[in-house]
Amino acid sequence: MTKFQQSFDQKVWQVVASIPSGQVMGYGEVARAAGFPRYSRMVSGAMSRSPEPLPWYRVVRSDRTLAFEAGSEEYREQAQLLKQEGVRFEGNKIIEQPRGDNLDEILWGPQ
DNA sequence: CCCTTGACTATCT
DNA sequence: GAGATAGCCAAGG
Incomplete structure (x- = not known):
């Protein structure tokens, strides 16, 4: 492990682990949030190196689409996990988050 | 060193 | 809105 990874990974794990269920964050x-602006391309590596399972599937692209190739095995897994948490999709794009604090909104969706 | 590779982004057509 | 393009930056060959 390089010194960079030691500090970077730690912070990234911490941030990812703090994403609430049903919500997503961009790379x-x-x-x-981890204190490393412009390091979006390093985030995936940090997650894959985590010794503990992380809610990696809550991390998506800035345009709110999933980072895997549409239709791939990984893509379907991530989409399924997110849907389990109440995340809604419009095509390949995630619909902006249901502030999961209201039962009506959870049942009926935003609007 | 130089080049390529990413679970990326912002900007311009 | 879909492509293309140019930045981005650590790692590994």
């Missing part, structure tokens, strides 16, 4: 947002 860039995670990097920024």
Whole structure:
């Protein structure tokens, strides 16, 4: 492990682990929250190196689409996990988050 | 060193 | 809105 990874990974794990169920964050947002702006491309590596299972599937692209190739095995898994938490999709794009604090909204969706 | 590779982004057509 | 393009940055060959 390089010194960079030691500090970077730790912070990224911490941020990703803190994403609430039913919500998502972009790679860039995670990097920024971890204190490493412009390191979006490093985030996936940090997650894959985590010794503990992380809610990796809550991290998506800045345009709210999933980072895997549409239709791939990984894509379907991530989409399924997110849907389990109440995340809604419009095509391949995630619909902006249901502030999961109201039962009516959870049952009926935003609007 | 130089080049390529990513679970990326912002910007311009 | 879909492509293309140019930045981005650590790692590994």
